[in-house]
Amino acid sequence: MNKYRDMLIAHLIRQLEIWFEESESISAAEVHMLLHTVKGTAGTIGLSDLQEAAELLMEKQKDIEDKWWAPAELRTFMVDFVKIVYNYHNNEELRMDGEDLSSAVIDKLKPLVLILDDDITLLMYLKEQLEQCGWVVVATRSPDKAISYFHNLNPDCFIIDYFLPHTNGLRVMESIQDIIRKQLASTIMISVDNDRETRLNAFRMGADDFLHKPLDMEELIIKLQRKFEKKRWIDQSLFIDELTGAYNRKYLADHYAKLQLEYERSKKVFSLVVIDLDHFKQINDVHGHLMGDYVLSQFAEYMKTNMRPTDVFTRYGGEEFVVLLDQTRGIEAMQVIERLRKGFERLVFTSNSERIPVTFSAGIVEYSGEYAEMKDWLSRADQALYLAKREGRNRAVMADSNSMELPGCVLRVAVIDDDPIVRTMLAESLQSLLGQTKNADIRTYRGGESFFEDAWHTGGESYLIVLDGMLQGMDGLEVLERIRMIDKPSRYLVIMLTARGSEDDIKKALDLGADDYMTKPFSLEELESRLIRLAGQLG
Structure with a gap:
């Protein structure tokens, strides 16, 4: 991160020299643009005092947007800002509180909150406050986008306003009621109307909680904490993906570790397969998410019914699945997946009397013990999957055991x-x-x-x-x-x-x-x- 701070300071030093030494006059618009850039960048890379100085100058310059500054006058106006810049310039290195974010590991287990409300001010406030708790927050004013996000992002909690333009929160909840139950997502209805019938309607539709506006943020945060703790315990206790009935990623990791240990003991090979449904996003976009969910569940049912008893079928995320084939070499795994692929492409899916072709592509890799971590083998299989997609989809490709390079x-x-x-x-x-x-x-x-x-x-x-x-x-x-x-x-x-x-x-x-x-x-x-x-x- 230090190099980015050095770059910013060097850029500012040069710009200030141009203004103070080489320019006859400087427009307020130029100054505003520089300060706006510093305001956004300095705080992000850890220079909070520089960010605050820029914000202060922007506030002072609000009423003089058409002004042209003389260099000496501008130097006086920006004196505190300039001192901070040159103070950093004279230091050997710039430090930042905490770890360098460039090396940070993304925590995919952070709770995800989805918020639907037409009040942009409240939306921004909730987003900012909840993000300060370390949670990921996706906020939208669009009911259609909220429904799409709910299907694609699998939020841990859905906060939804009762009153919305052209619709209401009850109708939105009704459209995703089944998936809410399957994903064990908490729902909180919020409303300016706190009468008994409004609250009962929300609970009848499946809301887990009801909060009256104006919201008590401390109460909301405590309730969310409790909900996330409960969901975390449930997720850790269960191995089954709610929508498809396939094993989940936790089970995948545990079973992979068992097969890996068995390989180390007895050299019993196994194969790993990454499967992706072709053009699945198009199915969602054209035919709706309910149809997409139906395709996913039927695909999982087909695989579980037609795989060998020793094969382990897991949902990795979205329309991507992973299969572990115990005591199976790559060539044999190819035969197994090809049999499944050809059988699945014969299944008929329809929406409004229109036939929807559904196929899958697969990438296969045989475990050889060369790499210990599952992510390395998933990467190899994923590369083979990409080749299958590039070659026209609806096919399986064996990973090149001698190459880990990305194919494209x-x-x-x-x-x-x-x-x-x-x-x-x-x-x-x-x-x-x-x-x-x-x-x-x-x-x-x-x-x-x-x-x-x-x-x-x-x-x-x-x-x-x-x-x-x-x-x-x-x-x-x-x-x-x-x-x-x-x-x-x-x-x-x-x-x-x-x-x-x-x-x-x-x-x-x-x-x-x-x-x-x-x-x-x-x-x-x-x-x-x-x-x-x-x-x-x-x-």
Whole structure:
């Protein structure tokens, strides 16, 4: 992280020298843009005093937006800010409280809270307060997006407003009632109306709790803590995936450890297979999530019925499954999976009398003891799965036992930010992070114009876009609006970076289809966690 702080300080030193030594006058707009950049970046990389100084100057300059500064006058105005910059410049190294976030491990076990409310102010407040508890919070004003997030992200708790424009919380809950029960997700209904009938209606529809607005945050947080503790205990006690009836990831890890130990003792080989349903996102988008859930459950039922008794079938996440085949070499595993694949493609799925073709692709690897950790073997099988997808899907591919190189790129990631430090920092961090989980092609752009000029932005199947809300030229909202006009806009998942307190911009971003937002300064660890969750919806 030190190098990013050094880069920021060096950039500021150069800019201040240009203003104070080489310029005849400096516009307030230039000063505002620099301070806005510092406000977002400094706090993120641990320079909180510099962030606070920038915020103070921005507040002072509010009423003089059309001003042109003389260098000497600007130097006096920014004196405290300049002192902080040069103080850091003269230190040998800049330190940050806690660990360097670039080495932080993403905790995928953090509780996830989904919030649906049309009050943007309350939405922002709840998101900020709950994130301070260390929880991941996804907030939206759109009932349709909330339903989509519920299916894709599997939240631990769903907080939903009773009164919503054009609908109400009861109808939203009714549409996902079955999946709520299967996922053991807690639901909390909130409402300004606290009469007896309103509360009873919420409980009749399946709400676990009801809170009256204005909310008592201490009460809400304590209740969430208790719910998360209970769910954690249940999750650790059960080995079965609620939706599909397949074994879950905990059972997968335990069973893998047993097979690995048996290999070390007796050299009994086994094979690992990663399976992914082809074009599953399209099924969800076109036919709805209920149909998607039905396909997942029927696929699991087919596999459990037709696999050998010794094979272990697990749901790894979303539409991805993992099979462990005990005492089975790779060639034999290929025969087993091919038999299952050919049988499954003959099954008939229909929606509104329309036939839906459903197939799967698979990547297979034979365990040889070369690598100890399961993630290494999953990575090999995942590479073979990618080749199966690239070669046309509906096929199985054996992993190359002599190669661990990535065969190509599946996920395209764009960082659009006019701050070169933020671009560099995010690109390096995301390359390290996403490279561990999926094939990623990461590119950076200083603005929307350069992003749209690059043909790369339309040539892929899946995109994750980190988009700064305030850009020179085409601003972030314009970029977002144009992205949503591209053919097949569902390929693009967008997370907006906004200035803290910019309520109108956040509302517009969510209305235009932003999938998530974060306020600057942001935690790199938290941003990476959000992107990992969003990436799970693609590919």
